[in-house]
Amino acid sequence: MTATMIKEFRLPDLGEGLTESEILSWKVAVGDTVTLNQVIAEVETAKAVVELPSPFAGVVAALHEQPGSVVEVGKPIVSFEVDDAGASNGGNANGGGNSTAVEAKAAAPQPETPQPETPQPETAEAGADVTPAKREPNLVGYGAVVEDTGRPVRRARGLVQAAATTVQAKPKPDDVPAERPRSTPPVRKLARDLGIDLQLVSGTGPGGLITREDVQNFAGEAEAASAVPAQPAATGDRETRTPIKGVRKFTASAVVQSAFTAPHVTEFLTIDVTATMELLARLKASKAFEGYKLTPLTIAAKAVLVALRNNPTLNSRWDEARQEIIQFNYVNLGIAAATPRGLTVPNIKDAERLNLRELATALSELTDTARAGKTSPSDLSGGTISITNIGVFGIDAGTPILNPGEAAIVALGAVRKAPWVVDDEIAVRQVMSLSLSFDHRLVDGEQGSRFLADLGAILADPAMVVTMV
Structure with a gap:
């Protein structure tokens, strides 16, 4: 049995005192396993488009905002399910002072039908004597070493105000993997763009893998099932309204x-x-x-x-x-x-x-x-x-x-x-x-x-x- 906990990643201040950013796209989906510093989202501030790297290694537990949402700095945008030990190390590696990580201890599982327990958070005292773990690459902007992947991307800088918060802890059997439809990231993105729940799609690929064609066919069948006789365009549809946000708002x-x-x-x-x-x-x-x-x-x-x-x-x-x-x-x-x-x-x-x-x-x-x-x-x-x-x-x-x-x-x-x-x-x-x-x-x-x-x-x-x- 491996104890896990939920860590929240809050939208950081991406520089120049900006108070909000728009989520342009998610590079991950619920259930995806991510590594430290993996790009998880693309957000647009009032000045630029920035890639957000993950502050944790673990599994994406929840995406709190949809693409197109304008989020205030400090609001949770994604939660990760991480190993208890790994999460603690991650919190120490980021340089400490500006992260509000709250430690939580997982309840010991019972031999039969373990009951969930309410976690008792402890706030780490400043200056506590902690034996430093081996320094690992960490979130860009937190001061830890970043490995050169050879990929010429611009990543978020100045993320020291980002808040990673432990929400709850729970035991998870090692032999019970999280179940989710098998597909590739591009197919999951296509499904999200079309508003399709992959749980409803049958995969025709190897081992039941959901392919792009499966998603497109499902979308076509859904559209045909809900089709209604075409209506003439309303005579008043002579305007296009675009929200003022992002770079245009700043300009x-x-x-x-x-x-x-x-x-x-x-x-x-x-x-x-x-x-x-x-x-x-x-x-x-x-x-x-x-x-x-x-x-x-x-x-x-x-x-x-x-x-x-x-x-x-x-x-x-x-x-x-x-x-x-x-x-x-x-x-x-x-x-x-x-x-x-x-x-x-x-x-x-x-x-x-x-x-x-x-x-x-x-x-x-x-x-x-x-x-x-x-x-x-x-x-x-x-x-x-x-x-x-x-x-x-x-x-x-x-x-x-x-x-x-x-x-x-x-x-x-x-x-x-x-x-x-x-x-x-x-x-x-x-x-x-x-x-x-x-x-x-x-x-x-x-x-x-x-x-x-x-x-x-x-x-x-x-x-x-x-x-x-």
């Missing part, structure tokens, strides 16, 4: 706060970028940049970093609470990215330290991660100045809204062939418009204009960089 709140807190000023400059486009073509053909993704954004980002050296006021922040202006001696360069879940502005940390190849790599990784919805909360915070590339949508200019807490944002327009005066003659050149919005509390008109002029000078003649470094 809306951020832009409203920015627009009505920071006094925006926007300036425009149209420049001949033929020299920059020619440089870009040469770099792409160069062996030194073979395998690197180079775009006008790459050159413009480098130009912004150079222009900031002579115009540092645009790399600053207004601290209303302390009535201070914070000027940064580093640049966390934000790049506005359109994703299926809405607009996000992840940033490249210490971008001023990167050479052009490193910057190209960072930009490529940043945009790919953002579009996949895998940007971590830490990559979405701490930006100091941003770029939005509206030119990819064929737009020439705009009035971008500042990312909250930043002093400036640059919008890059589309590169177009246009007539241009060169040496008093009309020539066809490649032309781009730059838009600069800045916080007038931090940046005077002169400072903003000088920065925009420097940026334009670099993009019009990349050789100008040598005069600014």
